[in-house]
Amino acid sequence: MSNPNWKRVVIKVGSALISPNQQGCSSHYLLSIAQFIVRCRANGTQVVLVSSGSVAAGAHLFPELEKSDIAIKKAMAAAGQTEMIATWDRLFDFPSAQILLTHADLRDRERYVSIRETIFSLLDNGVLPIVNENDTVTTDKLKVGDNDNLSAMVASAAEADALIICSDIDGLYDKNPHEHDDATLLKTVDNIDASIYAMAGGAVKGGVGTGGMRTKIEAAEKAVSHGIDTYIINGFTELSFNMLLNGENPGTHFKPHAKPMQENVHWMRHTSNAQGEVIVEGDFDAQLDSDAEQLTSSEIVDVKGEFSVGDTILVRKEDGTKLVKAKSNYSSCLLNFIANQENEEFANEFEEKTGPIISDQHIANLEKE
Known part of the structure; x- marks a missing residue:
């Protein structure tokens, strides 16, 4: 990498960073991310934040209830969303805005264009868009299902130059680093094929998020096809963000296609059902x-x-x-x-x-x- 000259970047933050213990929101891991966003904006780079965590943030408010109940999860999301937005807002000295989406919003072309226009208007006026899936109203038919893929759809809609997906490990390894000491980090991925997906494994078990490495690769595939540089990095360490700002690759860099899809074709291919x-x-x-x-x-x-x-x-x-x-x-x-x-x-x-x-x-x- 050379010194990044991004005009616009989307960063995706997961539930484990927002509420690591499901006891409400914690700023412990968010401070370095907020500082990264502040420094990007100071450098003239517009930022869109895609933040999971509403369900995890609201879980502590329903201690005696069955967490697997769908209605309870929706209630947790409704309560946790306000706490999550308030936590982010406290970390910035500039205004932020909440955008809640469902897949139905994204796959409808007219609403998709409206979302684009809203994001551009917020950015042009110095407001930080904070995007999350609207878990309170989503159903199996309407939901994206994970914010990794949502972040790629948002990056495409926002015409971003880069998508940064925060993980709990340094990037994509050739095998699970939690289980294999000899696992090797892939610094660069030129082409996403079956062999790359084979390295991802399944969803994280016992975590607070809804995705795993596979959904991050799915998101990367969506983004790079639209010409967007995509990075999977360790969001728990401040070093990752400092390296990005210095033009260094702290994790796995997925290189964009040389001939990106046009916006309307990309929407049809990757977003519309x-x-x-x-x-x-x-x-x-x-x-x-x-x-x-x-x-x-x-x-x-x-x-x-x-x-x-x-x-x-x-x-x-x-x-x-x-x-x-x-x-x-x-x-x-x-x-x-x-x-x-x-x-x-x-x-x-x-x-x-x-x-x-x-x-x-x-x-x-x-x-x-």
């Missing part, structure tokens, strides 16, 4: 990423799920091969109707009048990713 599927013939080989109009009703074998105009859909072959995620210009009901027309001339004329089945402005090729 497919609401249904369109199954095409097995020998279908059109280049959907370059010419969406090549997909016509004559190639469609089946339509699965219910979706509306503007929803994201998955286009795949009969054998399961995924081709693209794309914005549908037709509802599932209408698409079923024209695809089942025996009169091919009718279907062709209908499509000529109404336009292509999927939008070439919002399409992400999956075979090449």
Whole structure:
């Protein structure tokens, strides 16, 4: 690394740093992180903070209740969120703002653009955005599930130059360093493939967070595809942040793609959820990423799920091969109707009048990713 010249950086802080003992918030580990944010801003770098910890921070307020109960967890999140924001706010002499998100907010294009505009407005006016998943209202259908992946989505939305993910170890090792004394730290990762995921293992057992090293790699994969330098560092040591500011790599650096995805394609690929599927013939080989109009009703074998105009859909072959995620210009009901027309001339004329089945402005090729 050379001396960082970041215009904008996203830093993700986990529950173990916020509330290490689940007895409310502690500033013990947060002071060095806050100082890092202060120094970044002094250097002209805008910062977005993605902070977990609301459930862990609120746990001590419900000592006699079953913590696995979903309703109790939501109550813990509601109570802990105010304490967490207040703790962060006390560490800064500049204003901060709370942004609570669900996956439903991010996967809806209009709301996603609104989130971007809000973040940019806060940053332009010197306000620190503090982002967290809205655990009080999320359901299995609506949640991102972990703030590692959320931080990558936020970094993409914020057009960040760097994403810094704080961990309880120095970075990605070739094997679990808690179990193997000969584990070796990977300082640089040029390409995230199956071998990198194999090093990650599963989620942390017995911790206060919802992720582990695997979710951090998932987040890194999302971020680097958008051209964002990504680091996994030890958030428990002040040295990590000092090294970053001095242009040194304190952990594992995931290098960004040389040709990043465009913002709208990245959103379609990594953030938007497919609401249904369109199954095409097995020998279908059109280049959907370059010419969406090549997909016509004559190639469609089946339509699965219910979706509306503007929803994201998955286009795949009969054998399961995924081709693209794309914005549908037709509802599932209408698409079923024209695809089942025996009169091919009718279907062709209908499509000529109404336009292509999927939008070439919002399409992400999956075979090449």
